[in-house]
Amino acid sequence: MTSHWQAPRTDSPVHATVRLPGSKSITNRALVLAALADGSSVLRAPLRSRDSDLMVGTLRALGVGVADGPDGSWLVTPAPLTGPAELDCGLAGTVMRFVPPAAALAKGAVRFDGDPRARERPMGTILEALRALGADIDGDALPFTLHGSGHLTGGKVVLDASSSSQFVSGLLLSGARYDNGLTVVHDGEPVPSMPHIEMTVEMLRAHGVDVDDSEPNTWRVRPGAIAARDWDIEPDLSNATPFLAAAAVTGGQVTVPGWPSRTTQPGDAIREVLALMGCEVVLDERGLTVRGPAVLTGIDIDMRDFSELAPTVAAIAALAEGRSQLRGIAHIRGHETDRLAALTAEINRLGGDAEETEDGLVIRPRELHGGTWGAYADHRMATAGAIVGLLVGGVEVDDIGTTSKTMPDFPAMWRAMLDGVHSGQSDCRSTVESV
Numbered sequence: 001m002t003s004h005w006q007a008p009r010t011d012s013p014v015h016a017t018v019r020l021p022g023s024k025s026i027t028n029r030a031l032v033l034a035a036l037a038d039g040s041s042v043l044r045a046p047l048r049s050r051d052s053d054l055m056v057g058t059l060r061a062l063g064v065g066v067a068d069g070p071d072g073s074w075l076v077t078p079a080p081l082t083g084p085a086e087l088d089c090g091l092a093g094t095v096m097r098f099v100p101p102a103a104a105l106a107k108g109a110v111r112f113d114g115d116p117r118a119r120e121r122p123m124g125t126i127l128e129a130l131r132a133l134g135a136d137i138d139g140d141a142l143p144f145t146l147h148g149s150g151h152l153t154g155g156k157v158v159l160d161a162s163s164s165s166q167f168v169s170g171l172l173l174s175g176a177r178y179d180n181g182l183t184v185v186h187d188g189e190p191v192p193s194m195p196h197i198e199m200t201v202e203m204l205r206a207h208g209v210d211v212d213d214s215e216p217n218t219w220r221v222r223p224g225a226i227a228a229r230d231w232d233i234e235p236d237l238s239n240a241t242p243f244l245a246a247a248a249v250t251g252g253q254v255t256v257p258g259w260p261s262r263t264t265q266p267g268d269a270i271r272e273v274l275a276l277m278g279c280e281v282v283l284d285e286r287g288l289t290v291r292g293p294a295v296l297t298g299i300d301i302d303m304r305d306f307s308e309l310a311p312t313v314a315a316i317a318a319l320a321e322g323r324s325q326l327r328g329i330a331h332i333r334g335h336e337t338d339r340l341a342a343l344t345a346e347i348n349r350l351g352g353d354a355e356e357t358e359d360g361l362v363i364r365p366r367e368l369h370g371g372t373w374g375a376y377a378d379h380r381m382a383t384a385g386a387i388v389g390l391l392v393g394g395v396e397v398d399d400i401g402t403t404s405k406t407m408p409d410f411p412a413m414w415r416a417m418l419d420g421v422h423s424g425q426s427d428c429r430s431t432v433e434s435v
């Protein structure tokens with residue numbers, strides 16, 4: 001069901017403290033690793049959203065125990081993976097790319113499907129790689145069926161991961177459990193979202209897995225057990241970016257507590273982006289604080305490593321003074337929607353000047369007017385519309401409910417952030433905190 005939403009506009013600088021729920025990428029990796037581990041693991045402060053619920057649903061369907069703790073944590077108890085099973089991936093890249101390599105260890109038939117758009121997202125590369133490693137799979141895209149024999153031979157596979165880093169991450173997460181381990185070699189244009197692969201490697205090592213990534217574009221995983229361990233999940237830094245953007249575009253101040261001093265989350269790159277656009281950015285014991293400038297400048301930046309932030313940065317750029325160019329993000333045409341086409345269409349629909357290039361976007365300043373902002377079933381398109389609506393009256397996001405993919409409480413959090421503005425409070429905490 002879609003839910004039209006009048007994006008709140010403000011005349012005052014936003015002043016708020018916003019606590020974010022757990023990282024989608026860390027939560028869904030931790031779930032897979034815990035499911036394949038040699039004992040039970042507890043995930044504390046995980047993200048509870050559509051994407052992580054879908055991940056839990058697939059693991060339970062394969063026989064893994066995932067129990068809800070009273071504090072929102074999950075207790076994951078591994079079990080031999082078994083079919084038959086029907087798995088719903090929704091629109092979650094992490095589910096459709098991380099679960100098939102694990103399900104290749106199952107005994108029985110496992111059918112995968114997802115939302116209509118999920119059937120269009122690139123899958124052929126990872127399914128072909130799994131076949132090369134010994135899996136029996138019908139199909140090259142969702143829906144497909146994997147016929148598991150209870151183990152996978154593994155070994156070396158060469159693939160082209162230029163359309164998604166998740167192909168590499170997905171294989172690496174399960175590779176230690178393959179008979180011969182796993183070597184993945186990337187051959188093609190540069191891999192996007194590299195920090196997400198580093199996140200995978202770090203989390204595998206934290207589970208005691210031996211991973212060699214010393215050679216560029218090659219990852220070797222030694223066969224062996226995945227040790228059980230508990231996780232405290234970091235806040236989702238990519239989901240923090242619309243709130244930090246609110247400070248940037250209104251000349252206000254937003255603090256996100258719990259911002260890690262060291263992280264593999266690509267969302268951390270928002271610090272560099274906002275500083276280049278003229279914001280004051282401070283990371284200290286309070287968390288990350290962004291102070292917006294009187295005048296935001298445009299930006300010319302390669303976003304290949306942090307392409308997840310493209311909708312947020314495009315929305316800020318549409319409100320900035322001066323030309324912006326976002327480069328290195330051709331592959332986001334395969335994200336939840338074709339994000340280059342969607343951002344261009346929605347900015348221009350409101351009177352803006354955005355243009356698609358071969359590998360990104362050019363956005364030139366132009367006065368915007370109100371109108372409908374399409375979300376395209378894409379959580380980050382929806383939050384980009386909310387950012388634009390802060391300064392432009394009459395912006396209506398056609399499906400704010402789609403933010404439930406990674407942030408079910410987004411509308412309430414946004415409202416709470418703005419209520420901090422109107423009541424003059426400088427410390428408004430999101431509703432998520434009490435969940």
Ligand SMILES: O=C(O)C1=C[C@@H](OP(=O)(O)O)[C@@H](O)[C@H](O)C1
Binds near residue numbers: 026
């Ligand atoms: O591994 C992950 O958790 C992710 C990897 C990236 O995918 P791409 O490499 O397809 O951009 C990112 O955009 C996505 O949101 C999450």
Ligand SMILES: C=C(OP(=O)(O)O)C(=O)O
Binds near residue numbers: 308335
């Ligand atoms: C690309 C994204 O998600 P997914 O994990 O579905 O690929 C995203 O969250 O920006």
